[in-house]
Amino acid sequence: MTQPRLFVEIHILQSLPPSNVNRDDSGTPKQAVFGGARRARVSSQAWKRATRMEYARQVPEADQATRTKRIATLLAQRLARPTDDGGAGLSEDQADRLATALLEPLGIAKSAKKEDQSAYLLFFGKKQLDALVGLLGGRAAELAALTDGDLKTEVKKLSVVHALSTGHPAEVALFGRMVADLPALNVDASVQVxxxxxxxxxxxxxxxxxxVDDENTEDHGAGMIGTVEFNSSTLYRYAVLGVHQLRDNLSHADETRATAVRFVDAFARSMPTGHQNSFAHRTLPHLVLLTLRTDQPVNLVSAYEEPVTGITGLASESALRLAEELKTVGDTWGNKPLRTLATYTAEDDKIVEAFGPSLSFPTLLDRLDDLVGTWLDGGEPAPADTEEAATR
Structure with a gap:
């Protein structure tokens, strides 16, 4: 029997004022040609990082993840902490030596320039480092006193790879991890952006x-002159969360449910920070549409293959286009979403018909929480018309 799947898609329309949130190597706002027209673009990497940072604000520091080349340094710092602070109370030299030995079974290539760093960024949870310290079972000082050969032998007996391949924090479970040197550490992402x-x-x-040079009283010239490139745009943003993959990555239904809702919240509220102090471009979306599917995800960017002209406003026309595309795709291909939930500001009959009535964003998150919980309990979220009929 095929494993059941549940996809939660997030479609967002959001207008940015003059800004440069994501620039290329020459400082120009990133762009792309789509439908024969040049469009403003914000890379998926930029918005994933912004989402990760926003998500981390919602969870305790101990439950957060980090992406760094300095895993050896972080592990050594934990080993050097006092035992009553979760560490092993080792000296700096002992901690560095033991950390290096503990990470050796991972086979992670070292940087050619900096011996204390890995050759590439590693994504892992802070609790996973604590789990590595826990493997020592209070024997840290004993192991640190061994010869290199004996230490290597003892470390081989420890489940180092298991400690980093289980107990993933939500951020790793969402965005995945690839380690070329050790595929056992790979985690399939449950989110695509x-x-x-x-x-x-x-x-x-x-x-x-x-x-202006505030202390210059001799002339009226500028102390510095420069230029910065910018544009303004109404963006279509899309991401899809595979709840089934998230469940497999986390293993706990309650955590899966909470993580799914937090991700949607973080993705909707996040904003890349390029030139933020210069432009203060923090805005919230005009429209957040969630579509739940059990067949396959559908990116609705095709709604904008012909550029919106903005005769009656870019945001309102973009919302109408999205409503029409959702209906057209469903009618043409037959894979209509199981449920839609939406938060929007512009009332229009076509939009209400396509997306359902507008919900406050907190209510939308509550509804999503209920629907994901129903699916995790083995049920299937009822179509909207069925649910409405049952409450009459």
């Missing part, structure tokens, strides 16, 4: 700015 694209064509503009 698309590059955000403007629903309309854009052109890049330049902000010419000057800075």
């Amino acid at each position: 698309a590059h955000a694209l403007s629903t309309h064509s854009v052109r890049t503009e330049f902000d010419y700015y000057t800075a």
Whole structure:
């Protein structure tokens, strides 16, 4: 029997004022050609990191993940902590030596430039480092006193790989991990994030700015002159969460349910921080649409293959296009979403018909929590019309 699947798709329309949230190597806002028109673009990597940072704000520090080349340094710091602070009370030299020995079974290549760093970034949970310390069972000082050969032999008896391949924090369970040197540490991501694209064509503009030397009383010239590129746009953002994969990565239904809701919340509220101090571009979405599917995800960016012109407003026209595309895709391919939940500001009959009535965002999250919980308990979220009929 095929394992049941549940996809939660997040479709967002969000307008940004003049900004440069994600730039290329020349400082130009990232762009892409789509439908023959140049669009504003924010890379999936930029928005995934912004989402991770927003998500981390919602959980205790001990439950957070980190992505770094400095796993050996972090492990040594834990080993050097006093025992009443979760450490092993080792000296700095002992901690460095034992940390190196503990990580050797992972076979992680070291940086060619810095011996205390790995050759690439590793994504892991802070609790997983605590689990490595826990493997020592209070024998840290004893092991640190062994010769190199004996220490290596003793470390081989410890379940180092198991400690880092289980007990994943939610961030790793969401965004996955790939370790080329040791596939056993790989984690399949439960989230996919698309590059955000403007629903309309854009052109890049330049902000010419000057800075005044406050202490210069001799002339009226600027102390510094510069330019920064920017654009403004209404973006279509899309991400999909495979709840079934998230469940497999976390193993606990309650944690899966909470993580799914927190991810949607974090993705909707997050914002990349490029040139944030210059543009203060923090906005919230015009529209958040959730579509729940058990067949396959559908990115609805095709709604904007023909650029929106903005005759009656970019945001409102983009919302109408999205409503029409959702209906067209469902009618044409037959794979209509099982449920839709939406939060939006512009009331329109076509939008209400396609998405259902607008919910406050906290209510939308509560409904999602209930639907994911029903699925995790072995049920299937009822279609919207069935649920409404049952409550009459």
